[in-house]
Amino acid sequence: MSEKKPNIVLILADDLGFSDLGSFGSEIQTPNLDQLAKGGLRLTQFYNSARCCPSRASLLTGVYPHQAGVGHMTEDHEIPGYRGFLKDQCVTIAEVLKESGYHTYLSGKWHVGEKGPVERGFDDFYGILGGFTSFWDQKDYSRLPKDRPTRHYEEGEFYATDAITDYALDFLKDSRSDDQPYFLYLSYNAPHFPLQAPEEEIAKYEKVYEKGWDRIREDRLERMKKLEIVGEDTPLTPRSEYWNRDRDIRGTNPAWDSIDPDRQKDLAKRMAIYAAMIDRMDQNIGRVLDDLRENSELENTLILFCSDNGACAEWDPWGFDNWKTTSNFLHREADLEKMGGPDSYHSYGSGWANACSTPLRLYKHYGHEGGISTPLLAHWPETIKRQGEIEHQPGHFIDIMATLVDIANAPYPDHYKGQPILPMEGESLVPIFKGEERQERTFCFEHEQHCGVRKGPWKLSKVKEGDWELYNIDNDRTEMRNLKDQYPALVTELKGIWKEWAERTDVYPLRGVKQRKN
Incomplete structure (x- = not known):
């Protein structure tokens, strides 16, 4: 490891599915991220916290x-567990690294509450403070501190992914005015x-x-096997279930061939827009790499790339065209041409989310593998020699806070x-980067009463209304063979671990959250 502290670039995508990168089996063109994979390491069993705000809170704080x-x-x-902002009892990566001599920058999405990025250790910020907004309307994007210089975009020039990268490059340029290392989120x-x-x-x-989506799922799984992202014997899971936002409607994603041709055209366009967003993001990551x-x-910069949760199934196979009502509009003929433009608003629905989670079960919100699994790329030529x-x-x-504290030799405060x-x-x-085996780990999950606990190869998963299910992830990553009746003592042990964790980390009381409208 160099005597000079490494620069750090932590790249987070929003609602990207487990199999959405070319290096993880996708048909989407992601050549820049694929080059990071080729020159670095791919981690296939890296977990987030199932949804944007919780994942970002955990990513930033290491708790x-x-x-x-x-x-x-x-x-x-x-x-305590549901204040909606980062509490004073935790520190952010930016706060820790800033104390250790790093410039700290955030370009993109904050979405962890009213105490903003500058208050939590970032020198400069550009992006959205909330969760989502139009990619075409620059008025919802902020520059902090407010006295900092801003870019001017003529009407029709602004696209959020491009602008976020523009500011990221400005921040990197500013950082080079001295010899301090930088942390770019x-x-x-x-x-x-x-x-x-x-x-x-x-x-x-x-x-x-x-x-x-049926053919896309099949094709992705075959590529994933060839890439060794999953085992050769990994089955394609049945089409996933879905629930609407109020959880009073439940169904299963339909076979593609059973869908009316007009609806197929509408759905294919939604997925095309989604793929285009990933493609454009990859192009912009290429600008940063250049x-x-x-x-x-590049040699002494640790680059990490991951996603904040699994693919977004909100809320049924057809997707929605209005977030507040979750209503769907079937686009035909001329309307199809307008999709993806400044006056449009779409999600792509549970059928495509199922494809983007290939071959895992379920999606964003859930403690099953499809909800909490992210592709993780780690690239750092000076230290990570396990190229490809x-x-x-x-x-x-x-683990990300602990990793960055380790490589920056930064004191973590009490x-x-x-x-x-x-x-x-x-x-x-870092031991994984070097090819070393770590001791058995235990991780726990909870979001909206969807739960999970993993200890070594064993995992309990639970949908809110359902019973706990037991899986051996080493030979059943897709969570298809429920073993709870065969190992009742193990189920009891893992449930006990989860409950103890829930008490210790302020998961309880869940009821207080459940009774409020969200």
């Missing part, structure tokens, strides 16, 4: 989301709804998705601004 105060979203439920809001992308990107994919190369920084390798050891967002600070929950990934 579980409820401990950080963001067990649900940004509403304040006035109970590049937190794209793509490919989160509303699904919007430039026409030239959408055009690349309009024909691709006419084959439908900048690092041109400034001879795949690693199946499990890890979690809580007090900050007069407040006692929670200890880190995670462990450094």
Whole structure:
């Protein structure tokens, strides 16, 4: 490891599915991220916290989301695990690295509450403070501190993914005015709804998705096997269930061939826009990589890429065109041409989310593998020599703080601004980067009463209304063979671990959250 502290670029995608990168089996063009995979390491069993706010809270603080105060979203439920903002009892990566001499920048999405990024250790910020907005309307994007210079975009020039990268490159340029290392948190809001992308990107994919989600799932799984992302004997799961937002309607994604041709065209266009958003994000990541190369920084920069949760199934196979009502509009003929533009608003629905989670079960919100699994790319030529390798050891967002503290040789405080600070929950990934085996890990999950606990190869998963299910992830990553009746003592043990964790990390009381409208 170099005597000079490494620069750090942490790239977070928003609602990207487990199999949405080319290096993880996708048909979507992601050549820049695929180059990071080829020159670095792919982790196939890395976990987030199932949804945007909790995952971001955990990523930034190195503790579980409820401990950080963001067990649900940004509403304040006035109970410890559900304040809706980062509590003073935790520190952010930016706060820790800033104390260790790093410039700290955030370009993209914040979405962890009213105490903004500048208040939580970032020198500069550009992006959205909330969860989602139009990619075409620059008025919802902020520059902080407010006295900092801003870019001017003529009408029709602004597209959020491009602008987020523009500012990220400005921040990197500013950082080079001295010899301090930098930490850039590049937190794209793509490919989160509303699904919007430039026409030239959408055009690349309009024909691709006419084959439908059943064929896409089959093709992705075959590529994943060849890439060794999953085992050769991994089955394609049945089409997943879905629930509407109020959870009073439940169904199963239909076979593509059973869908009316007009509806197929509408759905294929939605997925084409989603793919275009990922493609454009990859192009912008390429701009950042080019900048690092041109400034001879790529060798000693740790780049991590991951997603905040699994693919977004909200809320049925057809997707929605209005977030507040979740109503769907069937687009035909001329209306199809307008999809993805400034006046449109779409999600792509549970059928495509099922494809983007290939081959895993369920999606964003859930404690099953499809909800909590992210592709993780780690690239750092000076230290990670396992170029192009795949690693199946499990890890979690809580490990990122520990990793960055490790590589930056940064002191982690027990007090900050007069407040006692929670200890880190995670462990450094550096041993994995070096090809070493870590000891057996235990991770726990909860969001909206969808739960999970993993200890070594064993995992309990639970949908809110359902019973606990037991799986051996080593030979059943797709959670198809429920073994709870065969190992009742193990189920009892894992449930006990989960309940103890829930008490310790402020997951309880869940009832207080359940009774409020969200």
